[in-house]
Amino acid sequence: MEEEEEQPPREAGPVVTSGASEVVPRVPSGEPQNLCSCPQDHSVLGSMADVDAFNLLLEMKLKRRRERPNLPRTVTELVAEDGSRVYVVGTAHFSDDSKKDVVKTIRAVQPDVVVVELCQYRVSMLKMDERTLLREAKEISLEKLQQAVRQNGVMSGLMQMLLLKVSAHITEQLGMAPGGEFREAFKEASKVPFCKFHLGDRPIPVTFKRAIAALSFWQKVKLAWGLCFLSDPISKDDVERCKQKDLLEQMMAEMIGEFPDLHRTIVSERDIYLTYMLRQAARRLELPRSSDAEPRKCIPSVVVGVVGMGHVPGIEKNWTTDLNIQEIMTVPPPSISGRVSRLAVKVAFLGVLGYGLYWMGRRTASLVLSLPATQYCLQRASSARPNK
Numbered sequence: 001m002e003e004e005e006e007q008p009p010r011e012a013g014p015v016v017t018s019g020a021s022e023v024v025p026r027v028p029s030g031e032p033q034n035l036c037s038c039p040q041d042h043s044v045l046g047s048m049a050d051v052d053a054f055n056l057l058l059e060m061k062l063k064r065r066r067e068r069p070n071l072p073r074t075v076t077e078l079v080a081e082d083g084s085r086v087y088v089v090g091t092a093h094f095s096d097d098s099k100k101d102v103v104k105t106i107r108a109v110q111p112d113v114v115v116v117e118l119c120q121y122r123v124s125m126l127k128m129d130e131r132t133l134l135r136e137a138k139e140i141s142l143e144k145l146q147q148a149v150r151q152n153g154v155m156s157g158l159m160q161m162l163l164l165k166v167s168a169h170i171t172e173q174l175g176m177a178p179g180g181e182f183r184e185a186f187k188e189a190s191k192v193p194f195c196k197f198h199l200g201d202r203p204i205p206v207t208f209k210r211a212i213a214a215l216s217f218w219q220k221v222k223l224a225w226g227l228c229f230l231s232d233p234i235s236k237d238d239v240e241r242c243k244q245k246d247l248l249e250q251m252m253a254e255m256i257g258e259f260p261d262l263h264r265t266i267v268s269e270r271d272i273y274l275t276y277m278l279r280q281a282a283r284r285l286e287l288p289r290s291s292d293a294e295p296r297k298c299i300p301s302v303v304v305g306v307v308g309m310g311h312v313p314g315i316e317k318n319w320t321t322d323l324n325i326q327e328i329m330t331v332p333p334p335s336i337s338g339r340v341s342r343l344a345v346k347v348a349f350l351g352v353l354g355y356g357l358y359w360m361g362r363r364t365a366s367l368v369l370s371l372p373a374t375q376y377c378l379q380r381a382s383s384a385r386p387n388k
Contacts, residue, residue, distance in 0.1 A: 051290045058287075061110050061193050065302065069108035072101040076312055078319050083300035084282040087111075090309035091181045098181045102306055106188040109302050113281040114189040115200040116182045117274060117307040123199060125179045126186045185306045200277035200305070202270055202328070209331045210269070214261035269328040271314025276323045278305050278315065 071077075071087065078086040089105050091098035106114065118125065189195045212220065284298040307315070368374055 057193050065110035066108050071105055074101050075105055080282045082284050086278050086282050086303040088305040090312040093178045099184045102181045102184045103188055106304055110192055111304040112301040113196045113303045114185050115198040115278055115281050115305045116185050117201045118199050119201040119203045121204045198281055200274055202273040211265040213332050214265050271311050272318055273325055275315045275318040276325050
């Protein structure tokens, strides 16, 4: 059976270009929305006035861009072959300090592109306020479960809901909605002239389907059991300590020992995908021309990446290697054991449901028959029956 390749949905909001999901923030009236990346063709500006206005805005942006910025310690600088620079901000997803780090970095380097660890399936996180997100994160309803199952399949959908339960647990413990650093990045990118906003993460259905396919039946049971009964208290100090590489690597090492295939699909493969998207964004920028006769001129770009701290070591490791994301975008067909396990789960579920309905029916019938009114009606019916 051929492997099926998951395609992200086409939405009206984000604009997809060059293999990356891109959201173009609002810019002041009269300003160009973006610079075009080489070697892509672009329209020549119609008049010298347009060129002068563009150059003036670009000059203002470059003046605000600091050559040697004083960046937070959570920022890792990477340099592309063409001289373009990428500043990767490693964040903790439930952290006020991470939001401040993102704001400080974007304001200091005045990027041409901002790439965040989100996909089109999670882009709504950028549009909701903190209160709405806090309420949504705490509420896990049957409707959400049905939507997850329809989108990802039974096993992947159930696993997604269990992970949402973990997120809801952290949200409830901290009173803070996840993804605040991404919303801050979106706001700050909209204030930088010609700045694009890319969604740089692999589509979540692909990640969940590949993760489920990589686990054995008993590994799935063990993981689901652990997620179901997660109740350890979490403090804000615990979250801030996650920004330390040594602690994070220790936590990763513990998870690798227990679920190495899960680490490969959820962390390592996404490291590759995020690296690929950052390199796609870090292309030389072609300046606009007033006419076709004017020679082309390109300058190195500046990119800010906002990702979880756990992905930073993998991005550094993959930065200079040849990457092929086609392999990690395919969903392998289910194995025989996987089909059997899914069938067993469905049969067990239907069996429990059927027994539950039978038990409730018996109890209900016994309760109805024991009522005085029912006894009276039965006696009347018995006495009214003619004797043979």
